Amino acid sequence: MNSVPNPINPIAIEFGPISIHWYGVIIALGASLGLYLAIHEGKKRGIASDTLVDLIMYALPIAIISARVYYVVFEWPYFKNHLNQIPAIWNGGIAIHGGLIGAIVTAIIFTRKRNISFWKVADITAPGILLAQAIGRWGNFINQEAHGGPVSRTFLEHLHLPAFIINQMYIDGLYFHPTFLYESIWSFTGVIILLTIRKKFALQLGELFLCYLVWYSTGRFFIEGMRTDSLMLTPHLRMAQVISILIISFCITFGIFRKYKYLSKERFAK
Template sequence: MDMTTETIDRVAFSFGPFTVYWYGIIIGVAMLLAISLASKEGKKRGFEEDTLIDMALWAIPIGLIGARIYYVLFEWDYYIQNPLEIIAIWNGGIAIYGGLIAGGLTVYWYAKKKEIPVALMLDVLAPYVLLAQAIGRWGNFINQEAHGGEVTRTFLENLYLPDFIINQMQINGVYYHPTFLYESLWSLLGFGLIIFVRNRKGLLRQGEVALSYVIWYSVGRFFIEGMRTDSLWIGDLLRVSQGLSLLLFIGAIGIWIYRRRDYPAKSYYLEGWRLKKEQ
């Protein structure tokens, strides 16, 4: 059987000494789309037009730094021996959970500083972050990373995948589970469902859109992570992302129940930010 297939070059283009990779382009487009859509939604909920854009100028770079730190910490045995590699992010090595944690804390800080309702800001952002994740996973596809264990070409063909995906899943003559695709589709489905329920009157209270995101993503990530071959581990017992997914799922459910018991009841999401300023 001829194992030679044509794969997609991870380099988009070069000019002079500079090389631009598809991964960076895809991540950049995903971020810009998410911020654009979130800004439009935020305006409907009572935010000033530039609020989310200003926030993104802080959250995106801090989120990227957090994603790198998270990865380095769980690969510390390597990086302590190669400290100069810590800043070599172009060689790969960022973790989405690290980015979400650092970015989320930045959003919390920014909202508190500007006296903006934290829960509502997180609600506005959450679905579009999930959309950005769905798009961003295609950067992993181009890089032939974040894949699962070995499979046959026949297995992939039986999933009715187009040839360009099947071919890209062949690495050094071996075909692998396209776990990037599983997570991308899971995130895309979650985006659609959250947008649908978010816009139902009298259904979700402020804070529950963001909690829906945490619950949905953590469930999918828990099972998909179990298929991957590049997981970060705590010892030899637990995949880091599976452990964190489980904690986030339980925590989000608990917070949801606690907030629903709160009195007076939280405002509904669609009520937005009802400003009452003393003149």
């Protein structure tokens, strides 16, 4: 008989009254590696490293705040009675779609003020953003959140998962689908695909960023359907799935429109 697994301590380091949570450490690691990937590409595309560092210094905190605000708005029936919990992001509860909204708006304002192309910067940063998301999901793993419905330990063992993942999926007497892992793998795969596309194909400005949005949103739509902690738009509509469909529809429509406009200009020039 298997003993009851002990969960991983969510606190990485303690200095007296100060606690550093794994959740924050993992998010910081993802952001740092994503920035490194963007800087590497930016050097090839004529965007200075300092520019990208300045951008993330604005975009990251704004993205975290907007991700938290997004989450709190949809969980307001709880937070209105627990106002002291609103700032406690180390306990989880940030929504990636809210973070993307904040980051994109920040990037648009930033690039306009610096007089550089938003689409160029978006293409440069797209694989890094997806890498940060892939790594950030492991913060959900530590907090035992963003999981799917209950399954058996045998089911998880048949997925050939390491014991530390299986044990961490034991929550309140049940084992759960590691949907955080599914999304992390999907995002890591997307990073490889985006880097390959960028290397092998001559893309129009902005197309790589649109590819990123479509890839992530497609995976998120299906994985969200497995989760038990979804933010709900209505009793039957999951917010992340609705947003994912809207993003996919917009990106495909906008991409076709830009391609048609570009080809029309070429024909006119001839």
